[in-house]
Amino acid sequence: MSLITTLARLEAVDTGRAQPLATVRHRHLSDRPLVFVPLTTAGEAGAPLGALVGTDRDAPRLLVVPQPRDRDLRFAFLAELADVVLPYIDSYAEDVEAAERNETDPETGKRVKVEVELCADAPQLIVPSRAGIDFVRLLGRSMRFRRTAEQDPETPHPAPPRVPLLGRWLTHYGERARVPGSSLLLALTDVLSRHWATGQSSLEDQHLGALLAWIDPPDDESGAEAALRAELQRDAKGQLVCPPAGPATDPAFDNKLLAPAIERYDRARTALAAAEDGIEADDRLGELTAAERQIRDLVASRTRPTWDAVWRGLDLLRALPEGAHATDRWTRDRWSFTGHRDRVLAGEPPQPRRDDAVTAANKLATREREQARLEAQEALDDPLVMAGRRLAGEAFAGEVTDVVMAYSEGKRPSPRPLVTVRTDDRPHLGERAKVYRSLGGKPQAAEFVGYEGNGGNGEEQGGYGEEHGGYQSGGALDDNGALVVLRVVDKMGRGKEPETGSVPEKGDLVCFTLFEHEQRGGAKLPDPEETPWTHGGPPGETEATPQLHAPDAVTEEDVL
Amino acid sequence: MASALGSPSAFGQSQFAFMRGNAFEARVKADGGAELLRLVHEKLDARAEPPTSGVVPDLSAVGPEGRTARTALALREATAAGVWTLLDHPLLALEVAGSPAFLEPDAVVVHPDGSWTVVEIKSFPMLDGSADAAKVGAAARQSAVYVLALERVAARLGAEPEGRAGAEGRSAKEDSAEPEGRHAQDSAPAPKVRHTVLLVCPKDFSNLPTASAVDIRKQRSVTRRQLDRLTRIEDIADALPEGTCFSPDLPTPDLTVAVESVPATYAPECLSACELAFHCRDRSRAEGAVTSLGRSLRAELGGLTTVADVLSASRGESGDPTDPAVAALRRAAELRAEALSGGPALHPEASGHAT
Numbered sequence: 001m002s003l004i005t006t007l008a009r010l011e012a013v014d015t016g017r018a019q020p021l022a023t024v025r026h027r028h029l030s031d032r033p034l035v036f037v038p039l040t041t042a043g044e045a046g047a048p049l050g051a052l053v054g055t056d057r058d059a060p061r062l063l064v065v066p067q068p069r070d071r072d073l074r075f076a077f078l079a080e081l082a083d084v085v086l087p088y089i090d091s092y093a094e095d096v097e098a099a100e101r102n103e104t105d106p107e108t109g110k111r112v113k114v115e116v117e118l119c120a121d122a123p124q125l126i127v128p129s130r131a132g133i134d135f136v137r138l139l140g141r142s143m144r145f146r147r148t149a150e151q152d153p154e155t156p157h158p159a160p161p162r163v164p165l166l167g168r169w170l171t172h173y174g175e176r177a178r179v180p181g182s183s184l185l186l187a188l189t190d191v192l193s194r195h196w197a198t199g200q201s202s203l204e205d206q207h208l209g210a211l212l213a214w215i216d217p218p219d220d221e222s223g224a225e226a227a228l229r230a231e232l233q234r235d236a237k238g239q240l241v242c243p244p245a246g247p248a249t250d251p252a253f254d255n256k257l258l259a260p261a262i263e264r265y266d267r268a269r270t271a272l273a274a275a276e277d278g279i280e281a282d283d284r285l286g287e288l289t290a291a292e293r294q295i296r297d298l299v300a301s302r303t304r305p306t307w308d309a310v311w312r313g314l315d316l317l318r319a320l321p322e323g324a325h326a327t328d329r330w331t332r333d334r335w336s337f338t339g340h341r342d343r344v345l346a347g348e349p350p351q352p353r354r355d356d357a358v359t360a361a362n363k364l365a366t367r368e369r370e371q372a373r374l375e376a377q378e379a380l381d382d383p384l385v386m387a388g389r390r391l392a393g394e395a396f397a398g399e400v401t402d403v404v405m406a407y408s409e410g411k412r413p414s415p416r417p418l419v420t421v422r423t424d425d426r427p428h429l430g431e432r433a434k435v436y437r438s439l440g441g442k443p444q445a446a447e448f449v450g451y452e453g454n455g456g457n458g459e460e461q462g463g464y465g466e467e468h469g470g471y472q473s474g475g476a477l478d479d480n481g482a483l484v485v486l487r488v489v490d491k492m493g494r495g496k497e498p499e500t501g502s503v504p505e506k507g508d509l510v511c512f513t514l515f516e517h518e519q520r521g522g523a524k525l526p527d528p529e530e531t532p533w534t535h536g537g538p539p540g541e542t543e544a545t546p547q548l549h550a551p552d553a554v555t556e557e558d559v560l
Numbered sequence: 561m562a563s564a565l566g567s568p569s570a571f572g573q574s575q576f577a578f579m580r581g582n583a584f585e586a587r588v589k590a591d592g593g594a595e596l597l598r599l600v601h602e603k604l605d606a607r608a609e610p611p612t613s614g615v616v617p618d619l620s621a622v623g624p625e626g627r628t629a630r631t632a633l634a635l636r637e638a639t640a641a642g643v644w645t646l647l648d649h650p651l652l653a654l655e656v657a658g659s660p661a662f663l664e665p666d667a668v669v670v671h672p673d674g675s676w677t678v679v680e681i682k683s684f685p686m687l688d689g690s691a692d693a694a695k696v697g698a699a700a701r702q703s704a705v706y707v708l709a710l711e712r713v714a715a716r717l718g719a720e721p722e723g724r725a726g727a728e729g730r731s732a733k734e735d736s737a738e739p740e741g742r743h744a745q746d747s748a749p750a751p752k753v754r755h756t757v758l759l760v761c762p763k764d765f766s767n768l769p770t771a772s773a774v775d776i777r778k779q780r781s782v783t784r785r786q787l788d789r790l791t792r793i794e795d796i797a798d799a800l801p802e803g804t805c806f807s808p809d810l811p812t813p814d815l816t817v818a819v820e821s822v823p824a825t826y827a828p829e830c831l832s833a834c835e836l837a838f839h840c841r842d843r844s845r846a847e848g849a850v851t852s853l854g855r856s857l858r859a860e861l862g863g864l865t866t867v868a869d870v871l872s873a874s875r876g877e878s879g880d881p882t883d884p885a886v887a888a889l890r891r892a893a894e895l896r897a898e899a900l901s902g903g904p905a906l907h908p909e910a911s912g913h914a915t
Binding site: 002003004009010011013014020023034041042043044045046137138141142154161199200201203204224232249250251252254255258259353354383384386387388390391 | 568570573574575576577578579580683684685687688689702760764765810828829831832838845848850852853854857860861867868870871874888889891892893895896898899900902
């Protein structure tokens with residue numbers, strides 16, 4: 001956490017309200033996101049209890065499993081969920097635009113441009129908290145290897161059609177959520193705490209109710225008081241007034257309300273099965289329906305507050321203008337969505353249980369690259385983020401005090417103007433360090449020459465960041481800051497004279513970064529046949545993949 | 561006590577989780593622990609003869625001391641017999657801060673070579689061979705305490721008068737030794753407690769057990785160091801004013817004063833571990849301690865420990881400007897204010913002529 005963030009948290013404590021950590025919104029928000037508020041049964045893996053799901057904040061669809069340990073009821077829940085989620089996904093899959101992608105031509109081995117489809121927009125899934133993302137991944141894992149009766153008539157407990165497909169989509173979304181800066185699947189608590197600093201620890205920020213209380217407290221209350229109420233206040237029945245955002249439920253709810261209701265439901269079911277004639281059965285069916293109704297009401301009462309909180313959080317986020325580069329990252333999400341759509345259409349098998357070495361290495365490389373990209377883009381989009389980088393000595397800003405035209409040596413001299421910048425920042429500039437500024441959206445590079453008035457020896461000055469001592473030691477510092485001399489090296493056109501506007505002028509305010517603005521991909525991994533066996537290449541393939549896609553072993557008795 | 565202080569803890573277990581956990585444990589231990597012994601054999605001791613029928617001694621006795629003694633006796637007999645033995649819910653004693661604490665592992669297995677293994681049965685799933693890292697870590701720390709307690713028992717059973725230290729030194733050495741070496745140890749019978757425990761979890765989405773060997777050497781040494789360093793209860797009691805009483809029946813103000821007399825350093829991590837965390841958090845917040853926002857903050861801010869100190873230093877109202885922490889703080893406040901006010905156009909897109 002940078003010192004600026006720390007300061008924001010302390011200011012939040014002091015003022016009783018969350019303080020901004022960003023001046024723009026760093027994540028893309030869809031106009032029509034699908035909000036998913038799931039609940040799970042304590043102690044059971046992948047036994048959902050219920051969920052609210054939908055794209056209309058006033059009309060969520062309530063799905064409930066009245067007895068979470070009953071396989072058929074669970075399947076019914078998943079089938080219903082698929083009926084909501086898959087049409088939503090499909091509605092984005094058909095609207096495409098033409099795009100180009102570089103591909104290696106299999107015959108010539110050359111890189112060629114290929115016309116491909118890119119979905120014009122992508123479906124966006126919002127869950128309340130980080131635990132919700134894990135639950136999406138878990139649901140995906142539990143469903144994608146299921147077999148439907150159509151796929152395998154022999155299978156003992158066939159899944160409803162489309163359930164395995166939903167599993168594949170949820171798996172894809174769960175995986176994508178691990179890529180920094182992606183927005184296909186967002187946890188609201190993460191996004192909110194990216195944009196606001198509260199007066200509590202990041203651990204406590206995981207509580208959606210408390211987080212919202214800090215960001216948007218009621219008029220007559222401080223954020224701290226409202227957050228405390230959201231965390232702990234219980235009603236006369238001992239139930240939390242602001243239920244946890246799930247998927248885990250409060251134990252007091254399980255023990256005092258849910259367990260008796262489920263017991264009543266079980267009794268009603270047993271009684272119905274034992275009914276001897278039609279009239280008796282009718283009565284008992286009534287009791288069963290009432291029992292089910294009760295459980296539905298209970299689940300609704302625990303999910304609806306969270307549902308409303310999620311939409312409130314989205315409103316707060318929408319009030320911020322979207323960062324310029326968030327759109328660029330959303331385009332990558334659209335590529336990701338389109339790619340998975342194509343894999344599904346091509347009839348590829350579900351994602352394997354474990355990634356092979358090459359896929360895993362690629363995923364890791366992608367995440368690292370996207371992390372670097374995210375950090376650079378957020379700083380470029382947002383002066384508050386840039387302030388953190390400046391404090392850490394990774395960027396500096398100031399006024400241009402002098403520009404001296406100079407030329408490179410060589411047969412065709414090119415412009416290499418020397419620009420002097422006065423800055424109060426303390427960048428970590430090494431000898432001939434490269435620095436970048438944004439010029440019309442493209443990075444322009446310059447080289448550090450030296451400090452004016454300090455012999456131009458380019459000694460490292462040290463920043464404010466981790467080594468606070470640097471503040472005092474900078475040799476070229478005085479009350480007016482340091483004078484940094486830079487040599488601009490590119491983006492000035494081909495001519496002898498630089499193009500208009502490509503060189504800063506005296507009096508301009510400029511900001512240079514020590515980090516690159518655009519990320520280069522790493523070296524390509526070798527082809528599968530070139531990959532050594534230590535990394536999953538041949539002859540590992542003979543170990544065959546079918547068992548990777550085999551359905552899970554199921555429990556004989558129906559206790560999960 | 562937390563409730564009496566007015567800050568009840570939020571801990572509790574859902575009866576669904578409780579039932580599920582019990583049902584799973586019963587299933588794992590069914591048929592004289594056949595499945596459990598099979599897993600121990602497969603994952604930890606594949607060279608030993610496979611277990612055919614395990615011995616499950618009766619460990620019931622009166623009172624915790626009685627059960628502890630019964631457990632020690634059963635362990636001695638099983639070690640001498642040299643057959644696969646399953647001790648279901650043995651009771652162990654361990655001295656914590658100078659006072660005995662009783663511990664009940666899910667199971668302890670005695671191998672044919674006389675070594676002992678702690679078995680921990682958990683109801684969180686092992687998905688495709690991996691489980692939630694945080695939960696596995698917690699299970700490993702829990703098992704480490706059992707291993708330490710078992711080592712005390714082993715040291716007492718050992719005939720050697722050098723006792724505990726000798727037994728531990730030997731077991732550490734034996735870790736790297738081949739099983740052949742162990743028979744030589746039988747003559748000096750301080751039984752070996754294995755430093756690899758068996759974690760048994762439901763497989764994927766079923767209730768079929770699967771297991772994984774977990775090396776707890778690190779957790780064991782960390783726990784041992786922490787136990788050694790704990791302030792003894794007598795020392796804490798000595799420092800308290802005469803007549804201090806922690807009875808939850810006391811009026812809240814009296815109880816609060818009593819609890820206050822024992823110093824506590826709250827950090828957010830306490831929330832997931834301690835019943836009194838909410839009480840300490842209230843106190844910490846009231847004092848304006850920066851640690852209530854996270855330990856890392858404290859480290860960043862040098863000698864400034866309260867919110868008010870930090871903020872006034874950042875505004876230039878207090879603090880020594882030559883203190884690097886204060887200087888950095890002021891610069892941070894300056895940069896933050898500048899960025900938020902939209903101040904000078906330092907935004908790279910907005911600078912220069914390019915836009």
